Every structure is written in C-alpha cells, then in structure tokens.
Amino acid sequence: MNIAVVVYGSPTGSPASMSAYRYVCAALELGHRVSRVFFYGEGVHNATRLAAPPQDETSLPECWQRLARSHQLELIVCIAAALRRGVLNDQEAARHGRDASNLAPGFELSGLGQLADAALNSDRLITFGGNG
Amino acid sequence: MNVHTKTLLVVINASPYRSTRARDALDLVLTAAAFEIPLTLLFCGDGVFQLVADQRAAAIGHKDLAATLPVLPLYDVKRICVEQAALAERDLDPAQLLLPVEVLGSAEAAALFHHHDQILSF
Numbered sequence: 544m545n546i547a548v549v550v551y552g553s554p555t556g557s558p559a560s561m562s563a564y565r566y567v568c569a570a571l572e573l574g575h576r577v578s579r580v581f582f583y584g585e586g587v588h589n590a591t592r593l594a595a596p597p598q599d600e601t602s603l604p605e606c607w608q609r610l611a612r613s614h615q616l617e618l619i620v621c622i623a624a625a626l627r628r629g630v631l632n633d634q635e636a637a638r639h640g641r642d643a644s645n646l647a648p649g650f651e652l653s654g655l656g657q658l659a660d661a662a663l664n665s666d667r668l669i670t671f672g673g674n675g
Numbered sequence: 676m677n678v679h680t681k682t683l684l685v686v687i688n689a690s691p692y693r694s695t696r697a698r699d700a701l702d703l704v705l706t707a708a709a710f711e712i713p714l715t716l717l718f719c720g721d722g723v724f725q726l727v728a729d730q731r732a733a734a735i736g737h738k739d740l741a742a743t744l745p746v747l748p749l750y751d752v753k754r755i756c757v758e759q760a761a762l763a764e765r766d767l768d769p770a771q772l773l774l775p776v777e778v779l780g781s782a783e784a785a786a787l788f789h790h791h792d793q794i795l796s797f
Contacts, residue, residue: 549795551696584699623702627695655706662793663681663712670795 546570547579547661550586552672554603559672560589564606566669571614578665579617581658586672587625592647604647611649622652683707683714684791690721691740692732697725700797701743708750717787719758723765726757728773745774758784
C-alpha cells in the first residue's frame, strides 16, 4: 500500500510526532511504501537540526533523518508553517534577512501543493495530532 | 466526472484564533481547490465559530479569517457543510453565518466520512 503521513504536532508538545515516527517505521517494516511525510503546523519543529535534548531522550529530528537516509523517505516541511516558526533553510534565511538557518538535512521546505498531491496519489493519508 | 479519482473531506474543528489551525485548514482548502480536487468542507465543534459574521479579529491582534471564507465558492468549493448540533450547542443560527452553508444532522455529517476517499481534519 502507498501511504502518506501528515504530522501536525511538535516533538515535545504532544505524542503525535513519536506516534507518526513509530507508525512509519512499522509500515516500512511490513513492506508498505511511505511516499511522503508532510510536516504542517507545529509539526515543522521536527525538522530543526538545532534541537539538543538530553542524551538519554529520543531526538525525533535525528530519528527522522536516519529514517530518511535508510529508506529514501521524502520529508516535506510546509514552507509557510516553517517560516512562521523559525525553521529555515539557507535560502530562506538569506531571503528573509535572518542570521542563521536550522533545517535539518533530509528535510525539504515546500508548499501545500505537496500535501494536496499526497491526498491525490496515496492509498491512505494518515494524520497524527489534531487537537493543538 | 472529474479526472481525479480521489475526493477529499476537510473537517474543521478548530476555533478561529486559538492557534494557526484554522488558518492552516483554509490554506489547505484553497490549495486543494487549485489542484481541482473535489472537496467538501465540514465545520464541527468550535470550528463553527469561524463562520460567525463580523468577527473584528484585529481587536485581539489577529488577521480576520472571515475575509477568506466567502471566496471559497469562487474556488469551486461546492459543499460547505456545518453540523447542526455544533451550531445549536453554541446558540448560533445559520442566519448569523457569513456565507450560505448546508446544515447537516449528525448522521448526515457522519455519512460524509464514508463518502470521501481522503480525510484531513484540523
């Protein structure tokens, strides 16, 4: 099955991100195709490379990056939601006159069209987080 | 028939100014409409507050979402539905809303979930 996943929650604000990560791992393990993970709203905080949680805690941004490397996973971050919350790549940092960027490798800033496209072209669209 | 095989139900539970969710939902609806995805919008719970006319959001430092909603029919969003119970629980009358909507009973609203291929809720 071709599955697309939408994440609305931040790594720390709700269980949504961890549930989404575990779900994606399980789906891949069962042989499903995960065509895209789309981070929207507070979900964009999954994409920072500057989060530095204590060593004995799970770092979801790093988990996603590892998964992206091992499974060629498409991790798309809504650009409007990301800009609002200070998650920027080099190009956007330069465009908006900010002195640093923090988008983690493996993630890509893109538009909502990628979510519309995922709705059209996946067998299942699974969302995580919804009451934020 | 539309060439696209998938239909989309967008469910809006979010009240307009508590977080960016209501804004996020409308942005997604406009994008999906631009992609010509056949979609239905269902307002339930506190989401119905988005439909109240004369919101004056500037008073609390927000951009008024009410400006976006009336353009939806121009974007070919054909069905804008509201759960009747959500209106009644908040003492709202369909006549107070800023655009014409289809008012649905709970069973009809529930049926929408069966009749669409994909669902996104906000």
